[in-house]
Amino acid sequence: xxxxxxxxxxxxxxxxxxxxxxxxxxxxxxxxxxxxxxxxxxxxxxxxxxxxxxxxxxxxxxxxxxxxxxxxxxxxxxxxxxxxxxxxxxxxxxxxxxxxxxxxxxxxxxxxxxxxxxxxxxxxxxxxxx
Ligand code: MN
Numbered sequence: 073x074x075x076x077x078x079x080x081x082x083x084x085x086x087x088x089x090x091x092x093x094x095x096x097x098x099x100x101x102x103x104x105x106x107x108x109x110x111x112x113x114x115x116x117x118x119x120x121x122x123x124x125x126x127x128x129x130x131x132x133x134x135x136x137x138x139x140x141x142x143x144x145x146x147x148x149x150x151x152x153x154x155x156x157x158x159x160x161x162x163x164x165x166x167x168x169x170x171x172x173x174x175x176x177x178x179x180x181x182x183x184x185x186x187x188x189x190x191x192x193x194x195x196x197x198x199x200x201x202x
Contacts, residue, residue: 109133
Protein backbone atom coordinates (compact mmCIF):
# COMPACT_ATOMS: atom_id res chain seq x y z
CA UNK A 73 0.00 0.00 0.00
CA UNK A 74 1.52 3.35 -0.96
CA UNK A 75 2.08 5.62 1.97
CA UNK A 76 1.49 9.35 2.15
CA UNK A 77 3.60 11.74 0.14
CA UNK A 78 6.46 13.46 1.87
CA UNK A 79 8.24 16.60 0.78
CA UNK A 80 11.99 16.61 1.41
CA UNK A 81 13.46 20.13 1.36
CA UNK A 82 17.24 19.71 1.38
CA UNK A 83 19.98 21.41 -0.64
CA UNK A 84 22.77 18.96 0.10
CA UNK A 85 22.66 16.20 -2.56
CA UNK A 86 24.18 13.57 -0.29
CA UNK A 87 21.69 14.24 2.48
CA UNK A 88 18.88 14.27 -0.05
CA UNK A 89 19.92 10.87 -1.33
CA UNK A 90 20.21 9.49 2.17
CA UNK A 91 16.71 10.71 3.16
CA UNK A 92 15.28 9.35 -0.07
CA UNK A 93 16.81 5.92 0.40
CA UNK A 94 15.78 5.81 4.03
CA UNK A 95 12.17 6.66 3.26
CA UNK A 96 11.89 4.41 0.22
CA UNK A 97 13.17 1.54 2.33
CA UNK A 98 10.26 2.20 4.71
CA UNK A 99 7.69 2.10 1.96
CA UNK A 100 7.27 5.80 1.21
CA UNK A 101 6.96 5.87 -2.55
CA UNK A 102 5.71 9.37 -3.32
CA UNK A 103 8.61 11.58 -2.38
CA UNK A 104 8.70 15.20 -3.47
CA UNK A 105 12.04 16.99 -3.54
CA UNK A 106 12.95 20.65 -3.18
CA UNK A 107 16.51 22.00 -3.21
CA UNK A 108 15.78 25.54 -2.01
CA UNK A 109 13.19 27.38 0.03
CA UNK A 110 11.30 28.85 -2.92
CA UNK A 111 10.88 25.45 -4.47
CA UNK A 112 9.79 24.00 -1.12
CA UNK A 113 7.04 26.63 -0.87
CA UNK A 114 5.86 26.08 -4.44
CA UNK A 115 5.76 22.31 -4.14
CA UNK A 116 4.09 22.33 -0.71
CA UNK A 117 1.38 24.68 -1.97
CA UNK A 118 0.80 22.68 -5.13
CA UNK A 119 1.04 19.16 -3.72
CA UNK A 120 -0.15 19.46 -0.11
CA UNK A 121 2.19 16.75 1.21
CA UNK A 122 1.34 14.71 4.31
CA UNK A 123 4.57 15.84 5.97
CA UNK A 124 7.62 18.01 5.26
CA UNK A 125 11.23 17.28 6.16
CA UNK A 126 12.67 20.76 6.30
CA UNK A 127 16.37 21.52 6.26
CA UNK A 128 16.73 24.84 8.09
CA UNK A 129 19.83 25.96 6.16
CA UNK A 130 18.24 26.23 2.71
CA UNK A 131 19.24 28.70 -0.03
CA UNK A 132 16.93 31.55 -1.17
CA UNK A 133 14.39 31.23 1.62
CA UNK A 134 15.59 29.49 4.77
CA UNK A 135 13.66 26.63 6.30
CA UNK A 136 12.35 28.65 9.24
CA UNK A 137 10.89 31.27 6.92
CA UNK A 138 9.38 28.59 4.67
CA UNK A 139 7.81 27.05 7.78
CA UNK A 140 6.41 30.40 8.94
CA UNK A 141 4.88 31.04 5.54
CA UNK A 142 3.33 27.58 5.25
CA UNK A 143 1.86 27.89 8.73
CA UNK A 144 0.16 31.14 7.69
CA UNK A 145 -1.78 29.38 4.94
CA UNK A 146 -4.96 27.97 6.50
CA UNK A 147 -5.23 25.01 4.13
CA UNK A 148 -1.61 24.01 4.80
CA UNK A 149 -1.01 24.77 8.43
CA UNK A 150 -1.96 21.26 9.56
CA UNK A 151 0.94 19.75 7.58
CA UNK A 152 3.55 18.56 10.09
CA UNK A 153 7.04 19.93 9.58
CA UNK A 154 10.15 18.24 10.93
CA UNK A 155 13.05 20.69 11.04
CA UNK A 156 16.54 19.35 10.37
CA UNK A 157 19.54 21.38 11.38
CA UNK A 158 23.27 20.97 11.36
CA UNK A 159 23.70 23.52 14.13
CA UNK A 160 21.69 22.54 17.16
CA UNK A 161 22.32 25.37 19.57
CA UNK A 162 20.80 26.59 22.78
CA UNK A 163 17.47 28.23 22.06
CA UNK A 164 17.00 26.44 18.73
CA UNK A 165 14.18 24.29 20.01
CA UNK A 166 12.19 27.38 21.01
CA UNK A 167 13.05 29.10 17.74
CA UNK A 168 11.95 26.16 15.60
CA UNK A 169 8.79 25.47 17.55
CA UNK A 170 8.05 29.19 17.55
CA UNK A 171 8.23 29.24 13.75
CA UNK A 172 5.68 26.42 13.68
CA UNK A 173 7.88 23.35 13.28
CA UNK A 174 6.25 20.30 14.83
CA UNK A 175 9.50 18.54 15.70
CA UNK A 176 13.19 18.79 15.00
CA UNK A 177 16.25 16.61 14.65
CA UNK A 178 19.87 17.64 14.52
CA UNK A 179 22.20 16.40 11.80
CA UNK A 180 23.70 13.94 11.36
CA UNK A 181 20.19 12.55 11.49
CA UNK A 182 19.79 9.15 13.10
CA UNK A 183 18.65 6.66 10.47
CA UNK A 184 16.61 4.93 13.16
CA UNK A 185 15.09 7.99 14.75
CA UNK A 186 13.96 9.77 11.57
CA UNK A 187 11.59 7.08 10.20
CA UNK A 188 10.29 6.48 13.73
CA UNK A 189 9.53 10.16 14.18
CA UNK A 190 7.84 10.38 10.79
CA UNK A 191 5.72 7.33 11.53
CA UNK A 192 4.75 8.66 14.95
CA UNK A 193 3.76 12.07 13.61
CA UNK A 194 1.75 10.68 10.70
CA UNK A 195 -0.09 8.32 13.02
CA UNK A 196 -0.94 11.16 15.40
CA UNK A 197 -2.09 13.44 12.63
CA UNK A 198 -4.09 11.10 10.49
CA UNK A 199 -4.75 7.95 12.47
CA UNK A 200 -3.11 6.24 9.54
CA UNK A 201 -1.03 3.21 10.45
CA UNK A 202 2.49 3.56 9.17
MN1 MN B 1 21.27 22.95 3.88
